[in-house]
Amino acid sequence: MSMKMQNTDTEYLTAEIIMDLSWDVDIGQTMTDFFHRLKDEKCLYGSRCGSCDRVYLPPRPICGDCWVEMDEFVPLGLQGTIIGKTICYYKILDSLTGKPRKTPFVLGLIQLDGADTTLNHFVDVDDPAKVAIGDRVETIFREPLQGNVGDIIHFKWLPPSEEKGTEDVS
């Protein structure tokens, strides 16, 4: 005997997916070179476009705007400027520990000296309210360096007066 499917009032069921998978992704020649230099020299390099003069971090083989090959690596400063900032109150997983990051924390849009691009990263500061656009920061590396993007732990906020002192040396 055939039966009609019933439209029940019972709880709808779900199918659980738990993924514990890993991949090994080839990162290419430019980033291989970048991470070797980071580990060996404790220095971040950008790639300069010979056509538009833009310096890219992360470096890459082709300038997207000009579609020309970039074979010039230029060392970037370890200090940079905050051009955007926010104080985050929501939970995110820390990629280094896999655990939720303690809130609140400060994120900055950081332009390293010599780079035309910016990167998003954590700003280490005792009082989040102190951070303003235009403030200076310094790259803090993991010790010992491993030669991957996790080597940049965060950027240390530099109090405006202190930073001024270092810049006025010339």
Next chain:
Amino acid sequence: MARPVAIVGTGQTRHSKARLDVHQGEMVREAVDAALLDADLSFQDIDAIVLTNMELFEGRALPELWCGEFAGGFAKPVMKVATGGTSGTSGAIVGLMQAASGLFDKVLVVGWEKHSEGSTQTGMSLTDPAWDRHIASGAIGNFALSISQFAEARGITPEQAALVAVKARRNGALNPNAHLGDAEITVEKILASPMLAEPIHLLDMCPQSDGAAALVIAGGDIVNRYKNPAWFRASATRHDQPYIGDHDQRLLKMRTLRSAAAEVYRKVGITDPFNQIDVAEIYEPVSYVELAWYEALGFCEEGQSGRLIESGKTQIGGELPVNPSGGVLCSNPVGATGVIRVAEIAKQLHKKAGAYQVDGAAQALVTGYGVYAWSDVLFFSGDKP
């Protein structure tokens, strides 16, 4: 364009926080059925299908295989289009081009997302594994960073941004398909909601929704059957460099949107967007971003977007209603969101928008946004091109 084409039917689910009663395919079928009913066609009438859905959001491989069945795809050309947040608008463009080419007379476009199923963040943090994962801060943190730059440069206040969210939620209260809506919302309530990432409050952000939306596109003689077809006039799509940090002064410059809008305006003869466009459905995942898009789309001079929202001119009943449906701030099933933008504009031109119908809407703009790296702009009109 090879030949004129129009949207002749639309269908949407009721977008919501969690549709536990249906799986993705069943949700797709709801939207498809509604669109076919609206166009008075059966699934046998459809010649080709375009699907749009985000990669990885629901941890599923080949969603086009599973859900193509529920879009009525048996023995038909079915393809999936995915370009981040612009997936839905890109899919609509592909469907419109397929019909305009003369290859197919009736094309169905359907987009969907089911955020309630899990780890959406996974789909947003794996772009370049060598660089992006460790510095990814998610959509909210990324928006907050560029908003801080935009708000400082333009002098945008939290109250002005909150007015965008108030407009959206009040409009959403008029839309039976919207996930969020609140006719009683106030600026004070927006500003009193929890701070997520300064200056973004919880109620400044779009929700994550479960939902699906579908369009029926037609070309050739069949369009004559319909009373108020939404004629497709022009589209432009732009891709940009991949890393978020590549985009200098992201919201201030937004070069993909500016460039795509300029091309579309040139194609349809728009020289004064604010006065020539009757209604717009734009992709605003955060209140502040709508203000940046006002500038990028030429609705106001640079630095005047805060004033524009204060003037009320972008509300329903104003000179240029923006997102009368409630927009992304009220419903955001990402793979469907761009399709919803197009569907809502088609509803306006079909004169089927009910309580949020914009009187006399004839010239209409749609935009899509995908992680700063994509912009789509589409233009529709009540007049046959």
